[in-house]
Amino acid sequence: MKGSDLLSIGELAERTGLTVSAIRFYEEKGLVHPLRNRGGQRRFMRADIRRLSFVLVAQEFGFTISDIAAQLARLPEGRAPNKSDWTRISREFRKHLDERIERMSALRDKLDSCIGCGCLSMKSCQLYNAGDAASRHGRGPRYLLGDSPEIDEPDISGRR
Amino acid sequence: MKGSDLLSIGELAERTGLTVSAIRFYEEKGLVHPLRNRGGQRRFMRADIRRLSFVLVAQEFGFTISDIAAQLARLPEGRAPNKSDWTRISREFRKHLDERIERMSALRDKLDSCIGCGCLSMKSCQLYNAGDAASRHGRGPRYLLGDSPEIDEPDISGRR
DNA sequence: TCTTGACCTCAAGTTTACTTGAGGAAGTAT
DNA sequence: ATACTTCCTCAAGTAAACTTGAGGTCAAGA
Numbered sequence: 001m002k003g004s005d006l007l008s009i010g011e012l013a014e015r016t017g018l019t020v021s022a023i024r025f026y027e028e029k030g031l032v033h034p035l036r037n038r039g040g041q042r043r044f045m046r047a048d049i050r051r052l053s054f055v056l057v058a059q060e061f062g063f064t065i066s067d068i069a070a071q072l073a074r075l076p077e078g079r080a081p082n083k084s085d086w087t088r089i090s091r092e093f094r095k096h097l098d099e100r101i102e103r104m105s106a107l108r109d110k111l112d113s114c115i116g117c118g119c120l121s122m123k124s125c126q127l128y129n130a131g132d133a134a135s136r137h138g139r140g141p142r143y144l145l146g147d148s149p150e151i152d153e154p155d156i157s158g159r160r
Numbered sequence: 161m162k163g164s165d166l167l168s169i170g171e172l173a174e175r176t177g178l179t180v181s182a183i184r185f186y187e188e189k190g191l192v193h194p195l196r197n198r199g200g201q202r203r204f205m206r207a208d209i210r211r212l213s214f215v216l217v218a219q220e221f222g223f224t225i226s227d228i229a230a231q232l233a234r235l236p237e238g239r240a241p242n243k244s245d246w247t248r249i250s251r252e253f254r255k256h257l258d259e260r261i262e263r264m265s266a267l268r269d270k271l272d273s274c275i276g277c278g279c280l281s282m283k284s285c286q287l288y289n290a291g292d293a294a295s296r297h298g299r300g301p302r303y304l305l306g307d308s309p310e311i312d313e314p315d316i317s318g319r320r
Numbered sequence: 321t322c323t324t325g326a327c328c329t330c331a332a333g334t335t336t337a338c339t340t341g342a343g344g345a346a347g348t349a350t
Numbered sequence: 351a352t353a354c355t356t357c358c359t360c361a362a363g364t365a366a367a368c369t370t371g372a373g374g375t376c377a378a379g380a
Contacts, residue, residue, distance in 0.1 A: 168326075168327080169326085169327070170325095170326060170327080180326090180327085184328090184329095199327085199328090200327085200328065200329095201326085201327055201328075202327080202328090
């Protein structure tokens with residue numbers, strides 16, 4: 001394969017730092033679409049290095065595989081993506097990123113005001129005010145923060 | 161159970177917005193330690209509302225159950241935690257939080273400089289410079305960003 | 321007391337993101 | 351031609367965080 005324009009799965013693995021099995025998995029999930037040679041072995045384009053690198057970075061930011069697939073779907077079909085394709089997708093990615101960071105910071109600031117009152121479960125607690133509720137992401141129980149009916153715990157001091 | 165000092169699992173579920181099964185699961189993971197009545201049913205203290213609320217908030221921030229268990233272990237054993245106990249734990253929590261947000265922001269800023277070059281897989285790309293590598297968290301392939309041997313993809317323009 | 325709704329335990333299923341292994345075919349170096 | 355490495359496809363396993371279901375017990379109101 002030395003000197004060829006196409007990469008074997010092993011070569012791509014070396015280039016990206018992914019394992020061979022992970023790359024096969026990503027193909028299954030639609031993140032890459034390798035060609036096959038007559039023998040049935042996968043042949044990747046050089047542009048796939050970049051593609052998978054994007055997957056790695058996006059995962060680092062906490063995006064799921066289907067989030068990432070959605071982003072990658074914005075890349076051109078037939079030809080290898082060029083610089084402006086990547087710029088476009090990176091900008092879009094960045095928007096999601098900013099939202100995520102902002103959400104975290106907002107939550108953190110609310111926690112700050114809660115350190116003052118020591119609450120974390122009272123009706124009045126800002127962390128429990130709806131509005132964030134709808135924007136909840138990721139794992140966790142079905143019922144969401146702020147969705148719950150009336151939380152109150154009057155005795156805050158621990159005295160009996 | 162009306163008017164009692166102790167809560168049944170169903171009542172706690174209503175108060176926290178968690179499902180009954182989730183609370184049982186959290187007990188199994190050591191996040192709460194309910195008493196049992198003669199019949200073998202769980203009886204929770206009011207302070208457990210706060211405890212589980214903390215679990216919810218912490219999860220919202222992306223902490224795992226064992227991370228959270230580690231934090232909760234800092235609460236007093238025998239007595240119900242009071243305001244200053246919660247203040248202490250919230251402050252600790254906040255430290256982890258700040259780290260996490262900072263890591264994300266740093267990555268985002270690096271992405272920014274990459275939007276300029278459209279790279280995302282080149283040797284020179286800041287996203288691939290080691291240093292972040294060690295700090296990687298969460299899911300993803302075993303090989304980490306920056307751990308990979310020599311990544312280079314000279315043809316960046318997409319021209320053939 | 322009786323009945324219904326809430327609880328109990330334990331086992332198995334679900335999703336995400338992969339890895340591991342078995343059994344076999346293809347590619348490459350000598 | 352031989353041998354060794356890499357690759358192929360399935361199927362099954364793993365960890366986290368829960369849910370669902372079966373089969374049975376407990377508690378509270380009429």
